[in-house]
Amino acid sequence: MRRRQTHQRLPKTATGITGFDEVTSGGLPKGRPTLICGGPGCGKTLFSLSFLMYGADHGEPGVFVAFEETGDDLIKNVRSLGYDLEAFVKRKKIAIEYIRIERAEIEETGEYDLEALFIRLNEAIKATGAKRVVIDSVETLFAGLSDTGVLRSELRRLFVWLKERGITAIITGEKGIQTLTRQGLEEYVSDCVIALDHRVSDQVSTRRLRIVKYRGSSHGTNEYPFLIDEDGIVVLPITSLQLVHNASMERISTGLPWLDQMFGGKGWFRGSSILISGTAGTAKTTIASHFLDTTCRRGERALLFQFEESPAQYLRNMRSTGLHLEGWARRGQLKVHAARPTLYGLEFHLATMHREVLKHNPTVVVVDPISSFTGGTFDEVNGMLMRLIDFLKERKITSLFTHLIPGGGGNAEDSKIGVSSLMDTWIILRNTPPGHNGGRQLAILKSRGMSHSAELRAFELTNRGTVSV
Amino acid sequence: MKARQRRRGTEQWILRLYVAGNTARGSKALRNLEAVCEEHLSGRYRIEVVDLLKQPQLARGDQIVALPTLVRRLPPPMKKIIGDLSNQERLLVGLDLRRGEPRGQGSA
Numbered sequence: 001m002r003r004r005q006t007h008q009r010l011p012k013t014a015t016g017i018t019g020f021d022e023v024t025s026g027g028l029p030k031g032r033p034t035l036i037c038g039g040p041g042c043g044k045t046l047f048s049l050s051f052l053m054y055g056a057d058h059g060e061p062g063v064f065v066a067f068e069e070t071g072d073d074l075i076k077n078v079r080s081l082g083y084d085l086e087a088f089v090k091r092k093k094i095a096i097e098y099i100r101i102e103r104a105e106i107e108e109t110g111e112y113d114l115e116a117l118f119i120r121l122n123e124a125i126k127a128t129g130a131k132r133v134v135i136d137s138v139e140t141l142f143a144g145l146s147d148t149g150v151l152r153s154e155l156r157r158l159f160v161w162l163k164e165r166g167i168t169a170i171i172t173g174e175k176g177i178q179t180l181t182r183q184g185l186e187e188y189v190s191d192c193v194i195a196l197d198h199r200v201s202d203q204v205s206t207r208r209l210r211i212v213k214y215r216g217s218s219h220g221t222n223e224y225p226f227l228i229d230e231d232g233i234v235v236l237p238i239t240s241l242q243l244v245h246n247a248s249m250e251r252i253s254t255g256l257p258w259l260d261q262m263f264g265g266k267g268w269f270r271g272s273s274i275l276i277s278g279t280a281g282t283a284k285t286t287i288a289s290h291f292l293d294t295t296c297r298r299g300e301r302a303l304l305f306q307f308e309e310s311p312a313q314y315l316r317n318m319r320s321t322g323l324h325l326e327g328w329a330r331r332g333q334l335k336v337h338a339a340r341p342t343l344y345g346l347e348f349h350l351a352t353m354h355r356e357v358l359k360h361n362p363t364v365v366v367v368d369p370i371s372s373f374t375g376g377t378f379d380e381v382n383g384m385l386m387r388l389i390d391f392l393k394e395r396k397i398t399s400l401f402t403h404l405i406p407g408g409g410g411n412a413e414d415s416k417i418g419v420s421s422l423m424d425t426w427i428i429l430r431n432t433p434p435g436h437n438g439g440r441q442l443a444i445l446k447s448r449g450m451s452h453s454a455e456l457r458a459f460e461l462t463n464r465g466t467v468s469v
Numbered sequence: 470m471k472a473r474q475r476r477r478g479t480e481q482w483i484l485r486l487y488v489a490g491n492t493a494r495g496s497k498a499l500r501n502l503e504a505v506c507e508e509h510l511s512g513r514y515r516i517e518v519v520d521l522l523k524q525p526q527l528a529r530g531d532q533i534v535a536l537p538t539l540v541r542r543l544p545p546p547m548k549k550i551i552g553d554l555s556n557q558e559r560l561l562v563g564l565d566l567r568r569g570e571p572r573g574q575g576s577a
Contacts, residue, residue, distance in 0.1 A: 108550070108552050109551075109559040113494075114536075115521075116528045119525045145551075
């Protein structure tokens with residue numbers, strides 16, 4: 001118990017990186033150096049810069065010691081990610097200290113130390129009033145100077161020096177063959193070590209962040225997916241999957257009066273998860289869109305992840321069923337996020353969805369369809385959906401997922417979809433067998449916590465809407 | 470060969486030694502440097518000692534990281550030699566002063 005309390009009190013410095021501050025209960029250890037390591041292109045520099053820029057924006061100026069890029073190159077490279085580093089430099093909130101060491105230009109004779117590095121760093125800290133420092137990447141010194149004994153003892157001195165000044169620092173290191181960093185920097189940093197990783201397999205890119213060491217903290221799950229997009233870095237917190245969501249008793253309309261009726265006339269629970277399965281052409285997307293429409297009509301915000309069509313194509317197709325969603329999209333109430341499912345890994349999609357949800361702040365989220373996620377094994381897809389549903393339930397967001405059952409009219413209940421157990425409500429759609437009324441049929445297979453109709457309801461798509469027959 | 474030596478003989482040398490405060494290592498480097506200059510460049514060299522504790526902003530321009538660092542500012546090209554300059558042979562190589570030294574761009 002006591003131990004836990006000290007961990008809570010360990011002062012932290014926020015990085016401003018979405019998700020990261022959450023999983024570390026506040027950010028990096030305050031006033032101490034953190035080591036961030038990984039291979040080329042893993043996002044070390046970007047992570048460090050995000051940390052620095054967030055600080056500069058929140059009363060903690062910073063110094064970026066760049067061994068690999070000039071200040072101009074750095075500014076240029078991060079501009080594409082929407083980072084206006086130059087503005088911070090101009091306002092003297094961030095100083096970039098470019099240090100170039102070229103072995104070919106340097107002759108060594110006799111003893112030396114790195115005092116000039118300390119002097120330069122000290123000048124930059126004084127000029128900005130820095131509370132944060134990034135050193136990227138200090139291992140370049142080992143390529144430029146030959147006396148590794150001196151370098152090691154000077155680095156040790158540097159880390160102590162930073163600590164004495166109460167500076168929260170990030171030291172980056174290049175991944176070694178057997179070690180976390182080429183020069184074993186992890187030996188010198190005792191408080192916090194983070195490894196970043198970028199893997200591409202089957203043309204699917206996955207980024208992961210691993211908390212290797214964090215003083216005073218215990219980490220049940222310490223590997224987190226993250227993504228880099230035009231908004232910077234977002235780390236995906238993996239929720240503990242504790243079933244602690246408050247179940248809402250509020251009911252909201254499905255958007256179709258006859259479908260509401262099948263749920264006792266009141267629709268489904270707010271904050272619940274709904275699955276609509278069906279073979280191709282059974283109006284899964286249309287039914288989901290009615291739900292989006294009615295959500296916007298109530299004045300709430302809705303978010304659609306569309307994995308089969310572009311937003312424009314989707315809106316046009318819905319118009320043909322009598323649903324005019326463009327107005328909601330224009331007003332910003334409805335956001336359609338389209339992406340090709342095969343381009344990225346599951347983690348990337350999950351992270352994107354997190355980010356979009358946080359950005360758009362909807363009360364309803366629709367994913368159409370979840371069956372596009374073929375990028376992972378059955379368990380991986382299941383795990384991803386579980387985390388997504390959990391994340392949405394925590395925020396009392398009602399989620400609706402469509403699922404395409406392959407094959408022509410096979411028995412829907414037999415489909416191998418394992419996610420149905422994660423869903424509160426499960427609806428099956430199918431094309432009507434010849435000789436029956438209407439084009440399609442709908443049945444509620446389950447709906448937790450409420451009475452619902454057991455009938456097979458026939459319905460039809462018309463240009464004035466989806467009507468029951 | 471003779472022509473080159475003659476040309477070399479009239480060159481003005483400007484050497485800058487970066488140190489931080491009054492350290493034993495810095496003083497040793499200066500002594501070693503002066504000895505070599507007297508022997509090889511008598512009458513045509515100038516040594517500037519820069520104390521980075523007093524003029525820290527100067528470290529940036531010459532990209533100084535290690536101390537002491539000797540910078541040959543003239544003749545070009547610029548050369549950097551770090552350490553207390555206790556190995557005279559390497560100091561001569563670093564300054565392009567070693568006899569029969571093949572790299573002669575400095576005199577161009």
